[in-house]
Amino acid sequence: MPQRNDDVTRRRLLRDGLWGACLAGIGGVAGFAAHKGQKVDWLWQIDPYKCIACGNCATHCVLEESAVKCTHVYGICGYCEICFGFFDPEPLAINEGAENQMCPTGAIERKFVEEPYYEYSISKSLCNGCGKCVKGCNAFGNGSLFLQVQHDRCVNCNQCAIAAACPSQAFRRVPADQPYLLKSVDHV
Amino acid sequence: MVRPRLILVALAALLVVGVAALGLERFPPPEFETDYVRPTTTAPNPPQGLWEYVDAGVLAVTLVLATVLILRTRNRKLIFALMLFCLAYFGFFRNGCVCPIGAVQNVTLTIFDPGYAIPLAVLVFFALPLVFTLFFGRVFCGAVCPLGAIQDAVLIHPVRVPRWLESGLRLIAYLYLGAGVLFAAMGAMFVICRYDPFVGFFRLSGNWEMLVVGACLLLIGMFVGRPYCRFLCPYGVILRQLSRLSRWRVTITPTDCIQCHLCEDACPFGAIRKPTEPWPNKEYQVARRRLAFLLVLLPVLIGAGGWAGYELRQWLAMVHPEVRLAQRIYLEENALVEGTIDASDAFRALGRSSDELYAAATQLRDRFGIGGALLGAFVGCVIGGKLLSLSVKRRRTDYEPDPASCLACGRCYRYCPKEHERLKRGREGLVRH
């Protein structure tokens, strides 16, 4: 039946055409994407100037222990004796007693440097990224404490769960060769 | 005349009110008398980007291996072993991110967001399985995809899903793909990743809700073969269509079908199609009329879908955080809700003007109008096309897997007597050599 043969050839032609079109389509999309520059990977990071330290970082991370932790830039720190990132707003006394500390996980260490300066540092293993100290330091201090995604912990989800839940849209993708958005220290 | 200038100054003054001060300067830290040295801030480096390329390489190798195992060696045990390896590597070892399924969104965002581009590795993850599918059918699904693998591994007691139910449920995947692409294009959210049910298992950590969803899907997957792949997977939708055109593909029998019926129930995914029998004459007439009606219906469905999608733009846009924020701020400003939320507090603290926000949100809403219309048209097209394809009589003389639905798992091979013959020949050949 020549009729049927014709039919089969036509169908095959159509199929081949479609096949070629699909291949070309994939190639086109891939080519477009490949030619857009930017060959490094993306990571998630918090813009400290947008962050309001709402606490979502502590609980919305897909990791049991959040990948977001407090970061301290010493160059901005005033080494205050009475640090509002360290002390409860209404401390009973100015000492390191648990009742006077602000950090609920006890992750901030206070170390005497010299009269009247104290060094504060974050134990990353204890910090859960709640941002309570960030609020205190921002409001009263120099803002040397702020939250950052720690890239040794972050599993770099394609859609960061905290980013989706961030009320101030402070999360953004950053190129992997500049993985942190640290507050700048202009004078150093 | 001084007045106009003063007005301008006053206006300028008014304009800057509410704009938070920028350009903060840093105040020098104390000068220490002791030899105290200021520590530098530690910011742990991200894992080396090299892994990405290793992943891409492993993907390529496993795809080649999968193709060989599925199409040439036809050995289910080896396929299963490869699948377990991929599950272990891409899933548990590499934490299942980025996977080709999510990469659809990255590629979409690349196309629509001028400030975003994807690294080569992600591009390879997106494109390679597609190319392989175009040549060899769904070998990616069969042996490489970790999400498929985890489901395949738990499949213990397969039950048949009635064909009618399967056809209906499959629509969800199309919708999911459409929504995933739309929201990615708008920069709203990668929904496919946010609602990935299995990645939590790979990481042994996750939001409990999604872990529960994953557990439920796996529970279902013990009886219904690969529920995510068949009814939800957005990437699978693309692979289905490409697989229809594939050059080489899985065949149940290595040679000719002898119509022994033995493979009939072999496929846990309901992908094996029986030979067709001629319809009664009456049915032909009905079918022809139905086909004509559906052909007319198709453009109507596309149009209606597009219209509905456009009309739904306000709902769709609510997925975008900017739009949600604008809505909230509007409600608060007009005293339509009580109190504030974190997002509105943050908005005010950051000193953006609400008009600016509304303008941005309105623009987004309009873009969602276009996107929604396209999504609607796509859904209409899918449903119309589905109805059409269900109304066309296909001619099959043998038992063969439906190229679209076949997940290339290789389970059916051993059901075919011809396959046993082939294996036997092979063993004999081996002995002969």
Added chain:
Amino acid sequence: MADLSQQTSADEPRVAYQTARTTAKVAGTFAIVFLALFVSNFIGTSVIAPLRENRLVEMKAELRGGDPTEEQLADIRQLDLQIRRNRMWRLDFAHKSGYALLVSVVLFLVAGKLARVLNEPPPRPRSIPDVGAEQIREARGSRWTVVAGLVTLGGVAALLITSAAPLAFVEAKETGPSYASMEEKRLQWHRFRGPDGGGVSVFTNIPTEWDGATGKGILWKTAVPLPGNNSPVIWNDRIFLCGATEQKQEVYCYDANAGRLLWTGDVPVSPAATQARIDPMEDTGRSASTMATDGKRVYAIFVTGDIAAFDFHGRRLWHKSLGVPESAYGYASSLETYQDRVIVQYDQGDGSEDLSRLYALDGTSGRIVWEVKREVPNSWTSPIVVEIEGRPQLITLTDPWALANDPADGAEIWRADCLGGDVAPSPIYAGGLVLAIEPYSHLVAIRPTGQGDVTETHIAWTMDEGGPDICCPVADGQHVYLLESHGLILCCRLADGEKVYEQDLRDNFTASPSLAAGRLYFLSMDGVMTIAEAGPEYKELGKSELGEKCHASPAFGNGRLYIRGLENLYCIGEPVAGGRAD
């Protein structure tokens, strides 16, 4: 595995099967146990830990009052340590139980799978008698499911489309901006003396006869709680007016059809005003300024300089003080709206201190959108926004300038030096001319098409046979009618200012004359409305008495006339008006 079963003897698979089955059962049990542990740990983290933490907060709060003892401090430290230890322990436990769960599940799966494979029946095809029919059935079933899916999707979409869309802010933008257009305002009485402040009603069905004593023609009458000389403003079926005493400043919204008081809005007296002890002239009162609405919000300002905005449901959107105005007789300028802004003419002082301002405030927030400083003394006129040659102009009268500003940004368009003294009658725009009155002196007509100082170039004519000190003019396109407060009506030709007639009503007036359907309405302080035909000669059509003293100008709705007496608000008209204006 299948191959294995084929090669071994019959018993072996049986044993293997049993073993696999038992293993699966044991592993499954373990999995359930670990799952339970995992979940209980999760519950511990999310329920028990917060309870402890809250207790810690309470303990800290208790100590804050007095001097803490050593034991109390020790208790707190103990609890704090416990909480933190627990947290680490739970994290660790979650990790371990997670792994254990994973291992047991994997074991269960492997064993279960093995058992299944070992026990698998050989492939046995089902015998289907009629494959063709089954295929047709299947296809039909599938089609129906797809149709069902389509219907579901369509239903959900329809439901969402027809229900209220969530994006109110776009909605507001889409249904036109969040304010009424000038065209819409034309059908309302949105400010002092209605659209353009001209005192002209677009409705022709305004009542002409009533009697307060018998109640004839009076649809309703309702008491207004606080005194005020401001006039009602109307938006559809709502009437707004306000009143004030030294302690209280209130805004009232009445239902136009029944006279029911719908809501009362409170505008706090600012402390500055309390302290300043404002003592306005009695004729002015504490609430002389008429409110204005932009169709979405209403605005009120009081003699104290306190200004507030309310939505139509009575929610106060904002209030602020513009500073206590220095006004000789008390601040009395009424408000005007332009788009979503409220325009405040805030002339005060004696002109030497640079106190006077013209403000445009954002209606939604009260923020100052623009302000113009003007070196003019206090005045009592009200601003009008009128469209002239397609462009809106904000016209204000001061001493000595008649000024036009662009309501969009406050930029001055033109000014004419033509007034003096305590200017009180507001401008009107009629027949292409802006008409301004200098009390006791003259009426001046300015062509509002100039730029800059137009004193020399754009004054069309001046009629200097006197000018009212309180009442604003009204014009019908041919003539302009002036009403002096002792009752003298002065009618001039609009084209050239030639006097046409004079008529003395022998009564006292503070309400400005109005015009509806070619009839002039003059409301005397005794509440007597004289209605006369507009035209080149005076022709009285009748008089109607309200029986209550009236200081405020009447407001005109569709078939209705609203008059504020000293104590009551009257609605004059038929029970069912001829439909709504819009």
Added chain:
Amino acid sequence: MTQRQGKMDSGVIITVLICTALLVAIGAVLLVDATGRRGSGLSRVYELDAVRLASFDPNLILYHEVGPPIATGFERSRALALGANGRFYIAGDKAVHVLRDKGTLEQVIRLASEPHCVAVSAEGRLYVGLRDHVAVFDEAGQRIVSWEPLGERSFLSSIVVARDDVFVADAGHAVVLRYDKTGQLIRRIGEKDPDRDIPGFIVPSPYFDLAVAPDGLLRVVNPGRTRIEAYTFRGDLEFFWGQNSIRIEGFCGCCNPANFAMLPDGRYVTAEKGLIRVKIYDADGVFEGVVAGPDELVVGGAARVFLSVEDAEASGFDVAVDPDGRIFVLDTIENTVRLFVEREKG
């Protein structure tokens, strides 16, 4: 299968299991809080309740705001000084704006860099403190002289002109410099000196204010110790007062008050950053009352205090007092000058 019955049963069980799992899965998907609408869910130990911390008895408010705020015309306003003639001198951005009483911009003095502080002498000369040096301008806004720069580390934060002297607070070096009017450095005041019982200033943030009191002594904030110290012009520490507390009678945070001014009768007007509040202390440093609290000073009130980094850094409001005791507050967030006057008693 051997038992037909058993198979039937397992079919039912499987169907029920699948349906249950499906329902649970759908429920869980709906419960996912992808948008953060449920908040963090952290317990009360993680709360920093600004509203509670900032609350105080409203009866303590002795002042009220008068008139609309006057726009400074700056994007970042820094300091406010009052001239003898009722003029405002406002430093900000890269200029000093001179405003007449009701806010008319009279003069703009452009500068090459950002001014940090400004003072006007009785003769009408304008002393502007830039980052590391003082520039002097005449009444017409012409630069007369720039004094010697003080070095890389210096950060001038306040300047005050007495009869013959000019005092400059250098926050970077935590020292007060006494100059004569020609710019000759006479003395460094307040450097740590155990022999003279001077503890030294602690200045952790760029706020370090001073003033000359009617009693002829210099008053300097020691922000790190949250107190105000009185020095003679020769640099002897006479007395100090002030306690650290978030309660209304104290100065809160690491370093406050950020700015202060002296009322004509020797009382103090203090402005705190962080928890923004302006308060009155009597001449002995006993808390008297509040001019305005966070709710009066900031849009959004105390709740906003802990949110914005930029707000917090810009929250060092400046205060100035005119001879009638009216208090002008430079609102550095909204960039306006706001006037507060005393409420009538009773």
